[in-house]
Amino acid sequence: MxxxxxxxxxxxxxxxxxxxxxxxxxxxxxxxxxxxxxxxxxxxxxxxxxxxxxxxxxxxxxxxxxxxxxxxxxxxxxxxxxxxxxxxxxxxxxxxxxxxxxxxxxxxxxxxxxxxxxxxxxxxxxxxxxxxxxxxxxxxxxxxxxxxxxxxxxxxxxxxxxxxxxxxxxxxxxxxxxTGVHTGLWAETVAGLRFVATTPGPRALVVSLFLVVSFAAIDNVALVFLVTGLGGSPADFGLTQAAYGVGMLAASALLGFVLGTRSAAALLIGGIGLVSTGAIATAFLPTLVAVAVAQAVGGMGNGTENVATDTLVQRITPRHLLGRAFGAVATAAQLGSAVAYVAAGPLIGLVGPAGAFLVGGIGTGLALLVALPALRTHTRDDRSRAAAAAERHPAR
Known part of the structure; x- marks a missing residue:
């Protein structure tokens, strides 16, 4: 195969x-x-x-x-x-x-x-x-x-x-x-960005991903200070980080062998909700073991969200525009990380690491309001509108 x-x-x-x-x-x-x-x-x-x-x-x-x-x-x-x-x-x-x-x-x-x-x-x-x-x-x-x-x-x-x-x-x-006729690399890049910006489904996914990462990635900076504040060692920090990765791995395995055919849009919403829940819970938990469990929950949400986003992009984007749609998705995530890393230091100094987790979790949850329109893109009518938008703005 x-x-x-x-x-x-x-x-x-x-x-x-x-x-x-x-x-x-x-x-x-x-x-x-x-x-x-x-x-x-x-x-x-x-x-x-x-x-x-x-x-x-x-x-x-x-x-x-x-x-x-x-x-x-x-x-x-x-x-x-x-x-x-x-x-x-x-x-x-x-x-x-x-x-x-x-x-x-x-x-x-x-x-x-x-x-x-x-x-x-x-x-x-x-x-x-x-x-x-x-x-x-x-x-x-x-x-x-x-x-x-x-x-x-x-x-x-x-x-x-x-x-x-x-x-x-x-x-x-x-x-x-x-397939198709090439019009030049720059023209095709612009056409891809125009498609993402003007088509409701891809636009909702890119914007929601940017917002989610802008808040969720604050945790990457805050975690080391939270673990230290709870009396943890460098090894404890490594294990807590690993718990997040284990959660992502568990989500991918579960989706691959059990839930792979479920609605990708519903999984996207559920994944973002788990990321938000894990961050908010981390802000209030008093022990390293509990924090590790909360991080694993957040990791499961992140893993679910990644799978759902990729699947939605593939289903609602015309084949000849898929590369550019995924390019926009990757850039949105990178921009979100940059925003989070710039904001994390001052935020931790202002409200502490637990407060930073709380802000990140609440902000991630609010991104659901942007992600919700992606539910509509999983229908036949919205896939047809995406194809029509591509025809109005041909890339090749």
Whole structure:
């Protein structure tokens, strides 16, 4: 089955991502705390080019594009393993690798409808989410051990190898060629943004995702201070973070094997509700064990929300615009993270970490008011309106 090929490619690549990202952060610490922030920023910056990456995915053979992106990242991490460069060169390599990763995302997500029937989209996205969440739950641990036992050079080399293996697996996919007449990369990028901005379903999803992440990602900064305030150690912080990843993994597994055919719109609303509930509960809980449980609940919501969003985008977007729709979704999430990270520090200073969790949870819940219109997009009439909007604003 072609989808299995994509899944195995993603599982191998995601595992390497978890190892490589951890190694990058640990290697950056040898240059100081500022270097860590710069590396994380270099990882994030290319994500703002999501709409352009989406246009590439819509105009190129997606199998070939994905394989090139994997080989490009393999080359980047192989060079890091060989040279262990100084910080300025390291940042340049990280930016380049981030560019390849950004180009891969819309191609990988928009390829799914070509590999599975519409009725199986939810289950397929859940299985891909499970592969990604294994990275969150396991990757940092393996990456840390690799660095401890063999140094950053070994971890970078392992990551490079996973990208090569992933690219080889992708060669077993059928050709995923685009259709239509090309009008130029920039024109197609603008057409994709116009489609998302003027079509109710995609617009609601992108805006709600931006709002959800803008509030929910505050927790990423506040958690370490909350755990410390409760007397927790660095190990306790790591375990509490892992609980969130375990929750995401559990949600993906459940959706993949039990609930994969349920309404994606209903799952979206339920997922956002769980993220909000987990954050609000965390603000009031007095023990680390209870906080970890609440974080697992939030992780389940996040995992559910991710699967539901991908499935809705695939169902309400015309095939030739899927890459650009996913590019807009990825950029919205990145913008939301940027807003959260800028606001988190002052907010924690003003109301404390528990107060920051409360603000984040309430704000995430309010984003439901924007996400609710996505329920309507799961009907036949709204899918027809989306196709009509695409015809009014052709991309090719």
């Amino acid at each position: 072609p989808f299995r090929v994509l899944w195995w490619s993603r599982a191998v690549s995601f595992a390497g991502d978890g190892i490589g990202r951890t190694a990058l952060v640990l290697y950056a610490t040898t240059h100081g705390a500022t270097a860590v922030s710069l590396v994380l920023l270099a990882i994030a910056l290319p994500r703002f080019l999501g709409p352009v990456a989406g246009a590439l995915a819509d105009r190129l053979d997606q199998r070939r594009l994905m394989a090139v992106c994997e080989l490009g990242q393999a080359a980047v991490f192989a060079l890091l393993a060989v040279f262990l460069p100084p910080l300025p060169v390291l940042l340049a390599f990280v930016l380049l690798g981030g560019g390849f990763a950004t180009a891969f995302v819309p191609a990988g997500r928009s390829a799914v409808p070509a590999l599975v029937p519409e009725a199986g989209l939810g289950r397929a996205n859940a299985l891909l989410g499970m592969a990604f969440n294994i990275q969150l739950a396991v990757g940092p641990t393996v990456g840390g051990l690799a660095v401890e036992l063999g140094g950053a050079r070994v971890a970078f080399a392992v990551n490079a190898l996973t990208f090569v293996v992933s690219a080889l697996i992708l060669t077993r996919l059928p050709a995923l060629t685009p």
